[in-house]
Amino acid sequence: QITLKESGPTLVKPTQTLTLTCTISGFSLNTNGVGVGWIRQPPGKALEWLALIYWNDDQRYSPSLKTRLTITKDPSKNQVVLTMTYMDPVDTATYYCAYRTDNDAFEMWGQGTLVTVSS
Amino acid sequence: SSELTQDPALSVALGQTLRITCQGDSLRNYYTYWYQQRPGQAPALVLFGNNNRPSGVPDRFSGSRSGDTTSLTITGAQAEDEADYYCGSRDSSGYFYVFGPGTTVTIL
Numbered sequence: 001q002i003t004l005k006e007s008g009p010t011l012v013k014p015t016q017t018l019t020l021t022c023t024i025s026g027f028s029l030n031t032n033g034v035g036v037g038w039i040r041q042p043p044g045k046a047l048e049w050l051a052l053i054y055w056n057d058d059q060r061y062s063p064s065l066k067t068r069l070t071i072t073k074d075p076s077k078n079q080v081v082l083t084m085t086y087m088d089p090v091d092t093a094t095y096y097c098a099y100r101t102d103n104d105a106f107e108m109w110g111q112g113t114l115v116t117v118s119s
Numbered sequence: 120s121s122e123l124t125q126d127p128a129l130s131v132a133l134g135q136t137l138r139i140t141c142q143g144d145s146l147r148n149y150y151t152y153w154y155q156q157r158p159g160q161a162p163a164l165v166l167f168g169n170n171n172r173p174s175g176v177p178d179r180f181s182g183s184r185s186g187d188t189t190s191l192t193i194t195g196a197q198a199e200d201e202a203d204y205y206c207g208s209r210d211s212s213g214y215f216y217v218f219g220p221g222t223t224v225t226i227l
Contacts, residue, residue: 037216039218046205046219046221047205047207047218049207049217049218052216060214060215060216062215063215096162098162103167103171104152104168105150105164105168105207106162106207107167107173109161109162109163110161111161112161
């Protein structure tokens with residue numbers, strides 16, 4: 001059974017750096033074709049893709065947020081970490097991590113974690 | 120702004136057929152993925168690739184494509200199908216992922 005779970009702070013101050021961890025089970029981050037992505041959703045708004053890391057460590061970032069994002073993985077811990085710098089209130093959102101298969105779809109999602117940016 | 124466009128909201132009577140569309144240039148070259156998001160829940164994949172359904176997704180969900188527009192059809196809509204539906208795909212370069220703005224479906 002594949003599961004993903006996001007963890008991290010629920011509240012960050014403006015200009016701070018956000019660090020979110022996605023802990024996975026049921027698959028390996030080293031399996032050919034596998035990827036883990038991060039997607040966010042501001043309250044009442046649409047999904048926005050942020051970043052993806054592939055099994056071979058190839059990293060992709062949303063062009064609009066590229067300068068603020070870093071995605072890494074630690075297969076030994078079954079974790080994928082996303083950092084986002086210079087947080088702003090407009091970054092308030094539920095952040096999801098999701099399992100990308102070689103079908104290129106996000107086939108399984110975590111429950112999401114709500115991050116509020118406020119002073 | 121999204122490279123994919125969707126109708127903001129649609130409604131259908133219980134048991135009737137509903138088609139949700141997604142339009143974008145990249146859809147001519149890349150598959151569309153459809154995600155269902157019920158209130159308060161995480162998105163869930165309902166359609167991927169060439170009209171494939173993940174295990175557990177009812178066969179009333181199907182997909183099609185014509186040019187730059189793809190469709191998710193619900194044949195015989197049920198009350199539990201009331202949700203937001205997002206299309207997703209690659210951007211025109213194929214390098215990034217994009218999501219549509221979502222369609223809110225109401226079952227009457």
